[in-house]
Amino acid sequence: MFNIFKFFEKKPASKDIARDRLKLVLMSDKTRIDPKVLEEIKTDIINVISKHLNIDLDAVEIEISPVGDGHGGFSSALVASIPIKF
Amino acid sequence: MSEVIVITSGKGGVGKTTTSANLGTGLVIEGKKVALVDTDIGLRNLDVVMGLENRIVYDLVDVVEGTCKINQALIKDKRYSGLYLLPAAQTRDKMAVSEEQMKVVIAELREQFDYVIVDCPAGIEHGFKNAIAAADSAIVVTIPEVSAVRDADRIIGLLSAHGITEPKLIINRIRPEMVKRGDMMSIEDTLDILGIPLLGIIPEDENIIRSSNLGEPIVTSGFKAGMAYRNIVKRIMGQEIPFMNIEDDLGFFNKLKKLFKK
Numbered sequence: 001m002f003n004i005f006k007f008f009e010k011k012p013a014s015k016d017i018a019r020d021r022l023k024l025v026l027m028s029d030k031t032r033i034d035p036k037v038l039e040e041i042k043t044d045i046i047n048v049i050s051k052h053l054n055i056d057l058d059a060v061e062i063e064i065s066p067v068g069d070g071h072g073g074f075s076s077a078l079v080a081s082i083p084i085k086f
Numbered sequence: 087m088s089e090v091i092v093i094t095s096g097k098g099g100v101g102k103t104t105t106s107a108n109l110g111t112g113l114v115i116e117g118k119k120v121a122l123v124d125t126d127i128g129l130r131n132l133d134v135v136m137g138l139e140n141r142i143v144y145d146l147v148d149v150v151e152g153t154c155k156i157n158q159a160l161i162k163d164k165r166y167s168g169l170y171l172l173p174a175a176q177t178r179d180k181m182a183v184s185e186e187q188m189k190v191v192i193a194e195l196r197e198q199f200d201y202v203i204v205d206c207p208a209g210i211e212h213g214f215k216n217a218i219a220a221a222d223s224a225i226v227v228t229i230p231e232v233s234a235v236r237d238a239d240r241i242i243g244l245l246s247a248h249g250i251t252e253p254k255l256i257i258n259r260i261r262p263e264m265v266k267r268g269d270m271m272s273i274e275d276t277l278d279i280l281g282i283p284l285l286g287i288i289p290e291d292e293n294i295i296r297s298s299n300l301g302e303p304i305v306t307s308g309f310k311a312g313m314a315y316r317n318i319v320k321r322i323m324g325q326e327i328p329f330m331n332i333e334d335d336l337g338f339f340n341k342l343k344k345l346f347k348k
Binding site for chain 1: 230231232235236239240243265267268269270271275278289290
């Protein structure tokens with residue numbers, strides 16, 4: 001059904017969406033890390049953390065992700081998700 | 087002193103060949119002697135855009151293989167004194183020419199011409215590497231669309247890796263009315279993303295298609311894309327020409343509206 005409220009809702013300009021998508025894709029194009037290197041980083045991190053904590057080895061995830069800086073810009077970050085077992 | 091400029095983009099269909107034809111012709115109108123080199127082996131098109139397709143006898147591969155001398159392969163454009171085209175081969179594999187051979191051919195052209203304009207094939211492989219092998223500088227052509235800008239960014243990175251560190255940008259097919267309503271990335275948006283200096287903007291102009299139908303470069307006409315190319319030609323020659331205000335294209339009614347908004 002036609003929603004009059006949705007009709008008046010201000011949509012972002014498509015060119016802004018294009019610009020943001022481009023910034024993200026260019027960053028991920030540029031920060032592509034050799035999967036082998038990423039795997040080595042993962043092993044090293046697991047070794048360090050598991051000295052101190054009991055972690056779920058199979059559920060550890062490490063990836064390069066874009067992070068917004070809150071001003072329309074982006075940078076990339078190494079994001080690790082390391083579940084702890086109790 | 088001669089200058090070898092490669093026209094490149096990564097993505098196909100954004101206007102490399104049209105730009106090569108118009109900048110070459112424009113430089114000749116300004117009194118320079120210019121060689122246009124089509125390096126798109128197997129998919130040559132600079133010949134048809136220039137309207138010289140019926141005059142090809144020898145091509146780039148013939149020159150490289152020693153079948154003919156370079157001056158036998160160069161087609162003299164009878165309309166514009168000082169303009170020559172070295173066509174690509176149409177029925178050969180692109181591996182028929184190596185980077186080293188390309189450097190030899192370009193070195194020979196340097197001795198005879200003020201400018202050598204190299205029309206690069208789409209892509210980033212063998213043909214691209216050949217086209218940029220002997221270039222002094224590069225012009226990157228893009229259009230304000232995500233796929234084209236992404237490829238342009240990749241090309242800028244590859245050019246830099248090959249020692250061409252200061253490419254200049256042409257933004258082609260800008261549609262002022264779409265930019266105005268926020269449905270097309272503006273010049274500023276595109277420059278912000280690509281981070282290289284702007285050489286020129288070409289507004290979308292249906293006369294470009296007419297001119298390629300006729301095999302007559304638009305740079306010689308009074309159409310807005312022709313004027314835009316003439317401005318770029320002058321900038322290449324070192325003149326300071328202000329950038330076209332694309333809002334001038336918006337027409338009388340829109341200008342009136344803008345006036346009342348102030």
